[in-house]
Amino acid sequence: MSDPVLPVVIIGGGGHASVLVDILRQQNRDILAVISPDPIDSRSVFNGILHLLSDDDIHQFETNAVRLINGIGMLPGNTIRKHVANKFEAMGYRFDSVIASSAIVSPFAQLADGVQLFPGSIVQAGSQLGTHSIVNSAALIEHDCVLGNFNHVAPRATLCGQVECHDSVFIGAGATVIQSISIGTGAIIGAGAAVTKDLSVGHICLPAQSVQQSIEPKVMP
Amino acid sequence: MSDPVLPVVIIGGGGHASVLVDILRQQNRDILAVISPDPIDSRSVFNGILHLLSDDDIHQFETNAVRLINGIGMLPGNTIRKHVANKFEAMGYRFDSVIASSAIVSPFAQLADGVQLFPGSIVQAGSQLGTHSIVNSAALIEHDCVLGNFNHVAPRATLCGQVECHDSVFIGAGATVIQSISIGTGAIIGAGAAVTKDLSVGHICLPAQSVQQSIEPKVMP
Amino acid sequence: MSDPVLPVVIIGGGGHASVLVDILRQQNRDILAVISPDPIDSRSVFNGILHLLSDDDIHQFETNAVRLINGIGMLPGNTIRKHVANKFEAMGYRFDSVIASSAIVSPFAQLADGVQLFPGSIVQAGSQLGTHSIVNSAALIEHDCVLGNFNHVAPRATLCGQVECHDSVFIGAGATVIQSISIGTGAIIGAGAAVTKDLSVGHICLPAQSVQQSIEPKVMP
Numbered sequence: 001m002s003d004p005v006l007p008v009v010i011i012g013g014g015g016h017a018s019v020l021v022d023i024l025r026q027q028n029r030d031i032l033a034v035i036s037p038d039p040i041d042s043r044s045v046f047n048g049i050l051h052l053l054s055d056d057d058i059h060q061f062e063t064n065a066v067r068l069i070n071g072i073g074m075l076p077g078n079t080i081r082k083h084v085a086n087k088f089e090a091m092g093y094r095f096d097s098v099i100a101s102s103a104i105v106s107p108f109a110q111l112a113d114g115v116q117l118f119p120g121s122i123v124q125a126g127s128q129l130g131t132h133s134i135v136n137s138a139a140l141i142e143h144d145c146v147l148g149n150f151n152h153v154a155p156r157a158t159l160c161g162q163v164e165c166h167d168s169v170f171i172g173a174g175a176t177v178i179q180s181i182s183i184g185t186g187a188i189i190g191a192g193a194a195v196t197k198d199l200s201v202g203h204i205c206l207p208a209q210s211v212q213q214s215i216e217p218k219v220m221p
Numbered sequence: 222m223s224d225p226v227l228p229v230v231i232i233g234g235g236g237h238a239s240v241l242v243d244i245l246r247q248q249n250r251d252i253l254a255v256i257s258p259d260p261i262d263s264r265s266v267f268n269g270i271l272h273l274l275s276d277d278d279i280h281q282f283e284t285n286a287v288r289l290i291n292g293i294g295m296l297p298g299n300t301i302r303k304h305v306a307n308k309f310e311a312m313g314y315r316f317d318s319v320i321a322s323s324a325i326v327s328p329f330a331q332l333a334d335g336v337q338l339f340p341g342s343i344v345q346a347g348s349q350l351g352t353h354s355i356v357n358s359a360a361l362i363e364h365d366c367v368l369g370n371f372n373h374v375a376p377r378a379t380l381c382g383q384v385e386c387h388d389s390v391f392i393g394a395g396a397t398v399i400q401s402i403s404i405g406t407g408a409i410i411g412a413g414a415a416v417t418k419d420l421s422v423g424h425i426c427l428p429a430q431s432v433q434q435s436i437e438p439k440v441m442p
Numbered sequence: 443m444s445d446p447v448l449p450v451v452i453i454g455g456g457g458h459a460s461v462l463v464d465i466l467r468q469q470n471r472d473i474l475a476v477i478s479p480d481p482i483d484s485r486s487v488f489n490g491i492l493h494l495l496s497d498d499d500i501h502q503f504e505t506n507a508v509r510l511i512n513g514i515g516m517l518p519g520n521t522i523r524k525h526v527a528n529k530f531e532a533m534g535y536r537f538d539s540v541i542a543s544s545a546i547v548s549p550f551a552q553l554a555d556g557v558q559l560f561p562g563s564i565v566q567a568g569s570q571l572g573t574h575s576i577v578n579s580a581a582l583i584e585h586d587c588v589l590g591n592f593n594h595v596a597p598r599a600t601l602c603g604q605v606e607c608h609d610s611v612f613i614g615a616g617a618t619v620i621q622s623i624s625i626g627t628g629a630i631i632g633a634g635a636a637v638t639k640d641l642s643v644g645h646i647c648l649p650a651q652s653v654q655q656s657i658e659p660k661v662m663p
Contacts (some may be wrong), residue, residue, distance in 0.1 A: 124364050194652055196632075375602070
């Protein structure tokens, strides 16, 4: 990226935003403000950062003088992250990618603007990640995967080689997708699922159910 | 930690202790002795370290001149780790935390004394870990988790954001706990389980069973 | 390793080889050629490296002037990796190990020639890995494991402490094997399986099946 490093404004003030701010602080990025309608002072990582309450407050920053960080997480069925991206981009603002210093990223991977790679994540050679996609903490994208826009690969999820995900796919925490699988737009993979067959648009893959029971004496005396 | 770095004595000489000693050697910590009633010479990582056989041998070290390292692991239903901690603390000794150099720890996380973070583990912003809790190799504690005392998060287990674990919780290897789950005191999560509902005191969560069978010719010619 | 660092020739030009070349480039290793009967130009990581088509092309390099890298991956039931190793070793060539700079390897682990440790993998104290075994990306080998020759521990798989794998074992992506388990020669563990019992020669362990279904409106509005 030959672009100059600009100061940033964070959109959102919840848990997802808190990890991003933690990453950016460690990289000594200049964080001008967090925009969130909700209080942010319960998380110390936000201490000392200007808190703005309304999306319209963005207008105090010139579009070319700042970059935005999309601090809205993505859970299944929640499209706020995408709406936020569209809204601010329509105003002329641009989103920066965030790549944790501990992420392992092949120089032969291609990352679109706005991609977020969290601590301990890995992206291997030949993979392509679409705009605003999240590779959460310790998640793994093996070689030659192609991910669309607005994907969320949740913490510790694994995509083996040559997996293809279309747009707005959600891969749950700890899930495993074997090599060469294709996943349709908007599809959802539950936490801990092992995916061994293609998954179509509008489908969900649920893991086999864990079972809860009382602990027997032999297990826990 | 403004405390001076003191030499350490390891309590226990098994597999858990061996990983701790490996970490501490790489950090050039001064290891005075390993206390274990069992032989330790099958593991080369202990080579050259004084081997003491009895817990009472600790008295040759002044309480303020050393720190202890709790080298007893924790499996479900096994409370030796806690008894060891209580016994030596009652004598006036203090336990040091051990944080592997390869662990990724947010400066906005809070770690009590005696916490152990193993190689490749991750602890994110806003999380709090109680005393003597273990975050084993490559385990992941996401943002805003609260763990009690004497938890063991086994290798590669994942706690998503805002998970709450009370005391003496055991999270099995490779298990996944989704966000905002609460886990009661002494509860056990089996290896590989995906936890999507709160787990009460005195309960266990078992993963769906894997199945073993003969390999068919088409799979393995 | 007191051996001099020799230039290398890669045998194979697919996805497995591409990750190896990526690792070796980052370590500034001199890569003389990729030998593969198939085209390799779809992967940019191979750009600028001499492409040879036939195994016999190896003879343009003296056996003592190069080291080979086994770029053939290993899937269940596929023995090409082993045949390649045997063929070139019979000609007098030797294979180098490949250890990614981001791998975490205990100095108290023992690695045979030809072992491959991929990015983010971890091998703990007291473990022994047999020749040509692969510890793929982010896979974890805990303390005191003993792995035979030609094992493949797929991406993000976890072996807890003191697991024993005989030769040609395949551990699927994201699988978890609890402590002190024994796995017979040629056995296969499916992606995402949790292994809590010994697995015999000629057996496979399949994970409980994930289920695919249409997304209900309440999940994805």
